[in-house]
Amino acid sequence: MSAVPSSPVFRFAPSPNGALHLGHAYSALLNEKLARETDGRLLLRIEDIDQTRCTPALEAQMIADLAWLGLDFTPPHRRQSDHxxxxxxxxxxxxxxxxxxxxxMSRGDIRAWISDQERATGKPWPRDPDGAPIYPALDRHLSxxxxxxxxxxxxxxxxxxxxxxxxxxxxxxxxxxxxxxxxxxxxxxxxxxxxxxxxxxxxxxxxxxxxxxxxxxxxxxxxxxxxxxxxxxxxxxxxxxxxxxxxxxxxxxxxxxxxxLGDDGTKLSKSKGDEGIAALRNAGIDPVTIRNELGFR
Missing domain, CATH: 3.40.50.620 (HUPs)
Incomplete structure (x- = not known):
């Protein structure tokens, strides 16, 4: 495996499972800014291990959005599904x-088992830092x-x-x-x-x-x-x-x-259909305006 290089290497790694939004733009532009300030390189990685939700059309749109914003990545791009x-x-x-x-254990098995445990004990099942139930790990002990x-x-x-x-x-x-x-x-x-x-x-x-x-x-x-x-x-x-x-x-x-954050104070999300970069472009907003709005003047 590669050692951490002396010249900084940054990466922007989106998933092509929906439209890029302003949150993605901010992260990509910050990576670009830090790479430029440190004379480093900026890589693009396509995180498409979810072959059901990630599609070639969404990937093409994502790459087009990044190019429209003026982002320039050091080739080659890494696509996870190729590796x-x-x-x-x-x-x-x-x-x-x-x-x-x-x-x-399937997701249904996990939900049912945890629900039974919570009813039996009267206590909530432990959650991870994201708030999801911790895996019961019953099969860890199988012979x-x-x-x-x-x-x-x-x-x-x-x-x-x-x-x-x-x-x-x-x-x-x-x-x-x-x-x-x-x-x-x-x-x-x-x-x-x-x-x-x-x-x-x-x-x-x-x-x-x-x-x-x-x-x-x-x-x-x-x-x-x-x-x-x-x-x-x-x-x-x-x-x-x-x-x-x-x-x-x-x-x-x-x-x-x-x-x-969106107007409602919550994190922007592809799944919630928050307005994407492509929609902003189609509405006539230019990339300089987006950069300025996100603090990259």
Missing amino acids: FDDYQQALDRLIGRGLAYPAF ASEREARIAAGVPFAWRLDMAAALAMVGPDLSWVESGQGPSGEHGIIVADPGAWGDVMLARRDTPTSYHLSVVVDDALQGVSDVVRGRDLFFATAIHRLLQHLLSLPAPRYHHHRLI
């Missing part, structure tokens, strides 16, 4: 070290023969990280350097707490990877030295630092920036 073998190799290493297990029998019978499964086993392999000093700011003003040396996420997914049932696994592999293979992204991913950095440690990958510097 599933890289993620499979990383996953195999974790499996080989006993750090990953096949997880057979090897039971796992093999289920797989042989064609029971669908994902791969999840055995968090307890993983944490046993790292010391208490797992951290990252934060030059931006976390949701509560965190800055400087941040102590990572990956255990707060439980047994995170490493590979989906229908895809040989997950966001967490692919992003750390990509950053290492592309020699990314500085990860600049939205504050909503601040706590997920703990997972990324853990995977980097387990896979012996270099640790980039991190900068989490403010989020661009």
Whole structure:
């Protein structure tokens, strides 16, 4: 794997599963600004592991929007769907070290089991930093023969990280350097707490990877030295630092920036149909106006 280079390398890594909005534009323009100020390079990565929602048409629109904004990326562009073998190799290493297990519970199974537990105990099930229920991890304790029998019978499964086993392999000093700011003003040396996420997914049932696994592999293979992204991913950095440690990958510097909010005060989202860059362009707004509005004059 590549070491962190002496010349800074930044990356903008959107997913072509909807229209780019002002939040994406802000992140891309901030990466461009920091790369220019440090005489670094800016890479474009297409994060399209979700082959159901990501389409060639949306990717083409996204690239056109970025070009219209005046962004210039150092080629070649990396498309994740072209590199599933890289993620499979990383996953195999974790499996080989006993750090990953096949997880057979479907989303419906998880919801039903947690609902039963909450009714029985009268207490809410633990949530991760994003507010999602932590995986119950019942199948972590299955015997090897039971796992093999289920797989042989064609029971669908994902791969999840055995968090307890993983944490046993790292010391208490797992951290990252934060030059931006976390949701509560965190800055400087941040102590990572990956255990707060439980047994995170490493590979989906229908895809040989997950966001967490692919992003750390990509950053290492592309020699990314500085990860600049939205504050909503601040706590997920703990997972990324853990995977980097387990896979012996270099640790980039991190900068989490403010989020661009909509008129209702909530984060812009593709899924909510927030007005995209293409719509603004079609409305006659020019890229200079957008840059000025976002603070890049």
